[in-house]
């Protein structure tokens with residue numbers, strides 16, 4: 001007899017995407033099994049300590065205490081679920097190409113335990129065709145199409161960690177299913193946890209739409225990063241220009257310059273797109289160009305910062321404020337601040353860093369804001385960062401966040 005129960009959800013991967021999904025599903029009355037292959041993380045979660053900023057320990061503990069949530073490393077638990085969502089990372093390999101190993105491992109991990117009538121959904125970001133050509137064939141190696149009714153859909157997650165307005169529930173959910181029955185089941189699941197579900201005709205449309213969304217951000221950030229350099233050369237304040245352009249009520253959307261792009265999505269997903277284009281005999285030249293402009297930003301920021309130091313100072317001491325890839329999170333994946341630090345060092349600087357949300361970073365410990373330095377670079381403004389301690393000192397500051405404008409000693413990017 002099947003152990004499957006109707007309102008049981010299994011989520012593969014309990015990170016920035018999987019854990020908030022688990023909590024949203026618990027709120028909607030689902031019993032949730034959070035499967036993760038990182039035993040220490042599973043242990044931490046089951047002790048009620050949340051590994052992601054968007055989920056508080058209190059919320060996690062309430063879910064555990066209600067009996068509706070538990071984390072496990074045991075993939076056989078997925079046999080109890082009517083819906084399984086895959087929320088594992090889709091990073092780049094050493095050659096900056098899509099690395100689907102974790103996704104394949106997740107599919108391989110669940111496949112032997114699947115029971116008939118289960119809906120399998122991929123929420124991980126990937127290039128069009130991943131569900132149909134990678135995930136489904138792996139599962140069918142274990143469970144043949146002829147002997148078992150399985151349903152498949154793709155619902156790329158759009159969560160924006162640290163966002164206080166948009167979350168799992170109120171962000172419309174894209175959904176592309178492999179066939180009509182899969183669509184009906186996936187709609188029913190997502191409508192139980194999201195305010196709005198946007199069904200598209202195929203999984204490939206949903207996969208491509210996710211890449212388009214993040215590539216849109218990448219190219220606009222690149223445009224403004226390039227524009228910033230043009231303005232700076234002519235002594236024009238780019239932020240005043242952006243504010244001026246924003247007064248147009250249509251056809252313009254403001255983006256701000258920064259150290260570069262970071263995180264699991266914006267620097268990574270467009271490279272899934274460029275790789276996919278090349279696989280299909282095309283080239284996404286515009287996207288490649290945008291990626292390379294952003295990639296050059298840390299060098300530009302390093303050079304601008306060192307120009308604020310007297311040329312008499314040899315080996316200037318530079319304090320980097322904020323190393324996470326964006327404000328409000330401790331996530332340092334793909335943070336452009338790593339490149340910034342490396343460029344500063346290659347230009348002879350001694351570099352230290354401070355970030356209240358990052359306990360340690362690439363094997364180094366942070367310093368306090370009182371650290372003696374010749375210039376500070378505000379790379380990421382973090383909550384809890386007492387900047388008065390820096391602005392009160394007579395130290396030049398390069399502000400890459402446009403949050404300290406008009407303060408003495410502060411230069412905006």
Ligand SMILES: NC(=O)c1ccc[n+]([C@@H]2O[C@H](COP(=O)([O-])OP(=O)(O)OC[C@H]3O[C@@H](n4cnc5c(N)ncnc54)[C@H](O)[C@@H]3O)[C@@H](O)[C@H]2O)c1
Nearest residue numbers: 013014015016017036037038088090102105106124125157
């Ligand atoms: N973080 C974001 O802001 C965001 C937003 C939208 C979409 N996404 C996409 O969602 C996916 C997940 O990203 P994330 O940020 O949640 O990653 P994450 O690193 O925060 O969490 C992923 C979890 O999956 C676990 N894991 C890895 N391989 C596994 C396997 N084979 N079996 C079981 N568990 C496994 C890891 O231990 C980790 O706990 C990626 O495709 C990402 O591009 C991320």
